Amino acid sequence: MKLRRTMLYVPGNNSGMVKDAHIYRSDSIMFDLEDSVSLREKDSARLLVFNALKTLYYGEIEKVVRVNTLDGPFGREDVLAMVAAGVDAIRLPKTETVDDIVQVEKVVVEAEKRFGRVPGSTKLMAAIESAKGILNAREIALASPRLVAIAIGAEDYVTDLHTTRSPEGTEIFVARSLLVMAARAAGIMAIDTVYADVNNEDGFSREVRLAKQLGFDGKSVIHPLQIPIVNAIYTPTKTEVEKSLRIIAAIREAEERGSGVISVDGRMVDKPIVERALRNLELARASGIEINEEVRS
Amino acid sequence: MSRNALGRELPGQVNGFGTLVPFAGAWENTPLVRREKGSRTLPRLTKVVGSIEEAVRKVGLENGMTISFHHHLREGDFVVNMVLDVLARMGFRDLVLAPSSLTTCHAPMIGHIRNGLIRRISTSGIRGALADAISGGLMDIPVLIHSHGGRARAVETGEISIDVAFLGVPSSDVYGNANGFSGPSACGSMGYAVVDARHSKKTILLTDFLGEYPNTPVSIHQDWVDHVVVVDKIGDPAGIAKGATRMTRDPRELLIARTAADVIGASGYMEQGFSLQTGSGGASVAVTRFLRDMMLERGITASFALGGITSQIVKMHEEGLIKRLLDVQSFDLEAVRSLGTNRYHTEIDASLYANPLNKGCVVNKLNVVILSAMEIDTDFNVNVITGSDGVIRGASGGHSDTAIGSGLSIIVAPLIRGRTPTVIDKVTTVITPGETVDVLVTDQGIAVNPRRPEVRDRLKAARLPVYDINELRERAEQATGKPAPVRFGDKIVGIVEYRDGTILDVIRQATAMGGEEE
Numbered sequence: 003m004k005l006r007r008t009m010l011y012v013p014g015n016n017s018g019m020v021k022d023a024h025i026y027r028s029d030s031i032m033f034d035l036e037d038s039v040s041l042r043e044k045d046s047a048r049l050l051v052f053n054a055l056k057t058l059y060y061g062e063i064e065k066v067v068r069v070n071t072l073d074g075p076f077g078r079e080d081v082l083a084m085v086a087a088g089v090d091a092i093r094l095p096k097t098e099t100v101d102d103i104v105q106v107e108k109v110v111v112e113a114e115k116r117f118g119r120v121p122g123s124t125k126l127m128a129a130i131e132s133a134k135g136i137l138n139a140r141e142i143a144l145a146s147p148r149l150v151a152i153a154i155g156a157e158d159y160v161t162d163l164h165t166t167r168s169p170e171g172t173e174i175f176v177a178r179s180l181l182v183m184a185a186r187a188a189g190i191m192a193i194d195t196v197y198a199d200v201n202n203e204d205g206f207s208r209e210v211r212l213a214k215q216l217g218f219d220g221k222s223v224i225h226p227l228q229i230p231i232v233n234a235i236y237t238p239t240k241t242e243v244e245k246s247l248r249i250i251a252a253i254r255e256a257e258e259r260g261s262g263v264i265s266v267d268g269r270m271v272d273k274p275i276v277e278r279a280l281r282n283l284e285l286a287r288a289s290g291i292e293i294n295e296e297v298r299s
Numbered sequence: 300m301s302r303n304a305l306g307r308e309l310p311g312q313v314n315g316f317g318t319l320v321p322f323a324g325a326w327e328n329t330p331l332v333r334r335e336k337g338s339r340t341l342p343r344l345t346k347v348v349g350s351i352e353e354a355v356r357k358v359g360l361e362n363g364m365t366i367s368f369h370h371h372l373r374e375g376d377f378v379v380n381m382v383l384d385v386l387a388r389m390g391f392r393d394l395v396l397a398p399s400s401l402t403t404c405h406a407p408m409i410g411h412i413r414n415g416l417i418r419r420i421s422t423s424g425i426r427g428a429l430a431d432a433i434s435g436g437l438m439d440i441p442v443l444i445h446s447h448g449g450r451a452r453a454v455e456t457g458e459i460s461i462d463v464a465f466l467g468v469p470s471s472d473v474y475g476n477a478n479g480f481s482g483p484s485a486c487g488s489m490g491y492a493v494v495d496a497r498h499s500k501k502t503i504l505l506t507d508f509l510g511e512y513p514n515t516p517v518s519i520h521q522d523w524v525d526h527v528v529v530v531d532k533i534g535d536p537a538g539i540a541k542g543a544t545r546m547t548r549d550p551r552e553l554l555i556a557r558t559a560a561d562v563i564g565a566s567g568y569m570e571q572g573f574s575l576q577t578g579s580g581g582a583s584v585a586v587t588r589f590l591r592d593m594m595l596e597r598g599i600t601a602s603f604a605l606g607g608i609t610s611q612i613v614k615m616h617e618e619g620l621i622k623r624l625l626d627v628q629s630f631d632l633e634a635v636r637s638l639g640t641n642r643y644h645t646e647i648d649a650s651l652y653a654n655p656l657n658k659g660c661v662v663n664k665l666n667v668v669i670l671s672a673m674e675i676d677t678d679f680n681v682n683v684i685t686g687s688d689g690v691i692r693g694a695s696g697g698h699s700d701t702a703i704g705s706g707l708s709i710i711v712a713p714l715i716r717g718r719t720p721t722v723i724d725k726v727t728t729v730i731t732p733g734e735t736v737d738v739l740v741t742d743q744g745i746a747v748n749p750r751r752p753e754v755r756d757r758l759k760a761a762r763l764p765v766y767d768i769n770e771l772r773e774r775a776e777q778a779t780g781k782p783a784p785v786r787f788g789d790k791i792v793g794i795v796e797y798r799d800g801t802i803l804d805v806i807r808q809a810t811a812m813g814g815e816e817e
Contacts, residue, residue, distance in 0.1 A: 021715070021778060025742040026554060059774050226550035230557075290762050 003284045005029045006151060006191050007220040007236045008229045009066065013038035014047035020054045026226040029288075030064035035080050036071075036095050044076045048083050055087035066127060068093040072105050081106060085113035091125035091150065096158065098135040103128060103145035110148070124148065127193075131155035132162045136177045143188035153222060154181050156195035169205060171212060182217040191219040200225040210235045237289040238282040246279035246286075247293070345473035347527045351385045351505070354526040355463075358501035360386075363393045363418075364462035367499060369492035370400035370423075371467075371479060371628065375538025378467035378505055380407050381530065387411055393418040397459050399450060399491040399649070400694055403427030404538065412437055421459060423447055424684070424694020433792055434690040435812030441805070442691075442793045444684060444730075447491070447627070448653025448660060448700035449798035454498045455650060455657070458800065464499035466492045467533040471506040472514035475524025479629070479646075480639035482508030484534045487629020487638050488608075489518040493648035496523040507533045518646055543610035544631045546588060547581035551742050555711050556585030558763070559740045563667055564593050565761035566738075566754055568707045571599055573666040575621075576606040576701055579630045582711045583669045587611040594620050605661055606652070606668075606697060608634040608644070616641065625661055627652040627697075653700035655798045662697070662704025670698055672712045672739075674726040677768050679733030679748050681710060682726035684795065687719045689785040689809040691793060695730050699798055703735040707754065714741040719782060720775035722746075722768060727785060728795060729804045739768060746771050786810045 010028035012019050014035045023031045033054070039047040055065055067089050069080035081092055094106050103126065110124050126148040130139055136159070143152055156174050160166055165173045178194070185192035194213035197206045210232050213221055221232050238246070249266050253276055256264040264271050287293055301309055303321035312318060326334050333344075348354045360366070366386075368379050379398065384407075386394065392415050399422070401408075406428035411417050421443035425433060433442055445453065453459040468489065470482035479489040484507055496502045496519045504519065504527045513521075547553060559582070563569050575590070577583045588611065594600065603623040604612045610633030615621045617637070624644040629635050637644045653662045673693060674682040681702075684693045702708040712721045721741065737754060739746040746768035747755035758765050766774075793806030 022551065022742070025714075026550065058778055227548070227553065292762075 003281070004064065004150075005220070005285065005288050006064070006193060007285075007288075008232045009153075009193060009220060009222045010226065010229065011196060011222055011224045014051045014067070015039045015043045017050055020050055021058065024058065024060045024063050026229050028063065028223065028226075028229050029220065030066050030091075031060070032066040032068055032093060032222065034068045035076070036068050044070070045079075048076075048080055052083045052087045055084070055089055064090045066091045066093050068095055068129070069106075071096055072102075072109065077106075078109055081109045082113045082116070085110055085119055085124050086117040088119070089124065091127050093127040093129060093153075095129050095155070096131050096135070097128040097142055097152075098130075098132055099138055100141050100145040103142060103149065107146050107148060122148065125150045127151045127153060129153045129155045130181060131158035133159070136180055139181055139184035140187060143184040143190055149188070149190055151191035151193050151219070152181060152185050153193035154178060154195045157198075159195075169208075171209065178213070178216050178218070186217070192217065194218040194221040196222045196224050197228070198224065200227065203227075203231060207231055207235065233289060236285055237291070238286045242282050243286045243291060243293065246282040249276060249279040250283070345527075346475050346521075346524060347473050347509075347529060349528075351382060351503075351528050351530070352389060354503045354528050355386065355389065358463050358503065358525055360391065360463050362391055363395070365395040365397050365460055367396075367459075367461045367464045367495045368398040369466060369489070369495060370398060370402060371486040371489060371491060372484070372534040372539050373486070374402050374404050375484075375535040375540075376402065376404055376467065377530075377532055377534045378465060379405055382465045382505070383408060383411050383416065387414065387416045391416060396420045396422075397454075397461060398422050399447070399495075400424045400696070401426070401429060403429075405429050409437065419443075421445060421450070421453075423450065423696055425691050426693065430691040431812050434685075434806070434809040436788065436790050436792055436808045438792065441791045443796055444695050444793055444806075445796045446653065446695045446699045446730075446798045447649050447697045448655055448662065449695075449796055449800065451494050451648070451650035451652070451654040452656045452798065453800065454494050455654065461495055461499035463501045463503060464492075464495035465503050465505060466496060466519065468492070468504050468506045468519060469533065470508040470510045470514055471504050471519075471527055472510050472512040472521075473527060474512055475502075475504055475519070475521040475527050476512070476514040476517045477504055477506065477519040477524070478514060478516060479518055480635050481510060481514075482506070484508070484532065484536055484539060485632070485635045486534075486539050487635040488626040488646045490627035490646060490648045490652060493518060494650050496520075497648075501525045503528060505530050505533055507531060540629070540632050540635060542631065543633045544579055544584050546611070547585050549581060551713055552581040553585055555582040555713065555740055555742050557589050558742075558745065559586045559669060559709055559711050560589030560593060561761070561763055562709060562738055562740055562745060562758060563590060563707070565758050565763060566667075566707055567757050568667050569593070569597070569599060572602040573599070574603045574605065574664060575601055576604065576662075576665055576668045576697075576705070577609070577612070578669060578671060579607050579609055580671045580711075583671060584609055584611055586669050586711070587615065591615055591620060605665055606701065608637070610634060613637040613641075613644070616644065625652075653697055653704070653798070655700070660700075660704070662701050665701060665705040667707045667709065668701040668705040669709050669711055670702060670731075672710045672721065674721055674723055675710055675712065675736070675739055675768075676723055676726045676733070677772055679736040679739070679768065680726050680729045681731040681733070681736060682728045683730050684793075685728040685806060685809075687727065687782065687785065688811040689727055689787055689807070690811055691806060691809075695795070699731040699735065702731045703798075707737050708735060709738045709740055710736060711740045714743040714771060714775045715779055718779055720772065720779050722772040722775050723782070724772070728806055730795060732797070732803070739771070741771060743774060744771055
């Protein structure tokens with residue numbers, strides 16, 4: 003299972019940050035060619051990220067690029083260049099309709115063919131940043147088999163709603179939940195919005211806990227110092243890991259004996275509990291917790 | 300038969316005693332004991348003289364002699380420049396300068412080298428404009444670079460024979476009892492100065508704070524001191540010590556620090572009663588933060604922390620996590636305060652710290668040390684003295700002393716600085732031999748010296764990102780390309796001495812500074 007607990011946001015025009023982004027071992031890196039790059043730097047940022055993707059060592063880290071929208075002068079070139087460089091996923095900003103996905107997919111298909119990439123290897127992600135987009139989230143999430151995650155961009159969204167962001171996140175609560183439901187219905191991941199106040203570790207922790215509780219798979223982060231905080235919150239506790247191991251062991255044993263219903267610690271274990279246990283173990287393994295590899299799913 | 304000064308009859312010879320030397324008068328054979336009686340303010344009970352010039356005349360300094368200074372006043376030091384200006388005015392020439400180290404504030408020395416006051420220099424480090432000029436070929440005789448332990452050895456054996464030590468002290472009494480933790484220019488431990496005071500032929504103290512006699516606790520004792528000069532200021536407090544060493548917020552330094560702490564935690568060396576030394580660099584200080592969490596979690600305390608002491612180490616001492624502090628150099632005002640108040644925060648001198656030829660220095664009892672590097676090569680040799688352009692800009696310090704003394708020496712450095720790789724084929728200058736370096740921690744992974752397979756296995760078992768050091772070099776080059784070799788002139792501008800007195804390397808004239816001289 004590919005984890006996407008943390009997606010580190012890196013301005014595509016900052017060579018120092020582009021060069022170093024991978025050292026912080028986020029699950030994904032999102033190089034931005036869109037809002038953080040000024041008009042006069044659009045082409046140089048594209049060139050910089052292109053060469054970084056071609057040259058630097060990223061290991062297991064997923065390489066994502068946020069491109070400019072296709073209705074402007076840069077989006078198409080962005081997609082072509084990034085697919086040519088071997089990006090793992092194109093992230094589309096300001097997604098509002100199924101057609102937005104269809105259009106970007108067309109360019110991706112063209113680029114894969116033109117640059118000799120394996121057809122279908124380039125994944126897509128969509129950021130939803132408006133009321134219209136949220137209300138279309140269910141259809142958007144199903145718009146392409148390449149789509150692996152949808153994300154909420156809260157700053158644009160609250161502006162669209164005619165409100166501002168509060169520490170409690172009341173104004174984006176519904177949008178967050180709708181986004182998670184749309185993602186789950188489509189069998190893809192849901193990524194939470196960025197938290198801008200880098201120095202407020204407590205506020206950030208609270209927000210990550212909330213997002214996790216709502217069902218998000220991870221969070222976009224804007225500073226490397228936010229990465230260990232997210233990982234810590236998404237890392238299962240020792241008790242959770244032990245319980246998950248007992249569940250998997252019990253299910254193995256039941257399968258061998260051919261019996262259907264099993265119970266662990268006096269509670270019935272059914273399919274969702276098994277899935278949760280498997281996911282906990284995967285998270286634990288990714289967080290460096292020692293696990294008996296025999297129970298690996 | 301003869302009579303002594305008191306008229307007592309003495310035989311010329313006594314069996315078992317040979318010839319007897321007759322008493323000649325109470326003051327005759329102890330010239331430093333003054334004849335005139337008086338109250339505590341009279342001259343016979345004070346070594347204070349009116350000026351540096353007067354002190355210099357009284358100690359009989361001559362052309363060609365060796366003079367020394369210490370570097371406890373760091374970037375705030377006024378003493379070196381002040382004394383050299385006086386010596387230049389007095390017309391001295393060809394002096395040998397043997398400070399424990401030099402910093403960027405010593406740039407005015409360039410003029411004194413040009414006009415012939417200074418003929419040769421030995422030091423742990425040089426920085427700034429002075430280092431640039433020396434790298435460019437300013438001096439006829441190369442500078443000798445030594446480690447802190449190596450210098451203490453050389454001073455004790457007489458290899459560096461100090462004729463006059465000029466020691467700036469934050470406080471002294473009129474009789475020469477000095478310490479570093481009181482007075483307006485407090486710098487904490489006087490560990491490097493103590494060696495000079497003990498072994499120089501003459502010692503002159505310069506202070507801006509006269510304390511009441513006896514100025515205890517004493518670092519430099521009255522019985523080592525010839526004269527005391529009171530000056531306006533021995534230094535700029537802002538350059539001597541910061542309030543508390545700041546904890547870095549740089550995510551890369553924090554990443555390296557966290558990884559280094561993980562390495563210590565998994566290495567097998569973090570056991571009850573272990574000992575440690577960290578430097579004052581960003582990543583090094585941050586290691587203590589992560590180490591602290593780990594020690595609390597595992598219920599482990601350290602027996603002692605050595606070396607440059609920082610506020611973070613003091614905090615752990617006061618929390619009971621580190622039982623004793625052995626302090627050769629106090630890095631911030633928190634450490635200065637602690638040295639003055641904490642019973643088990645003990646000042647040690649540079650010889651006790653790291654002299655390899657005394658009967659046992661403290662680095663030998665060190666378990667874990669965190670060190671920095673400008674460059675490290677695939678044989679684990681470390682350079683902390685010359686930049687990648689070949690120009691001198693650092694200090695040997697206690698690097699090689701603690702690397703060999705400790706059970707686990709850990710180098711922390713980013714894999715790439717700016718656009719220059721840190722891990723390379725051959726370092727520009729060797730300060731610490733690779734055979735004494737155990738682990739390299741970078742922001743892109745860890746490398747373990749092949750001579751420590753058991754450490755490598757433990758780190759791998761803990762799932763830490765361990766690579767072959769060649770892999771790290773290749774990864775750096777993948778991003779930066781292979782750097783073109785640095786070009787040097789033929790002239791040798793520096794000699795690098797190992798702590799035992801043998802020669803590790805030479806530093807050649809840097810063409811980057813080639814236009815500097817002549």
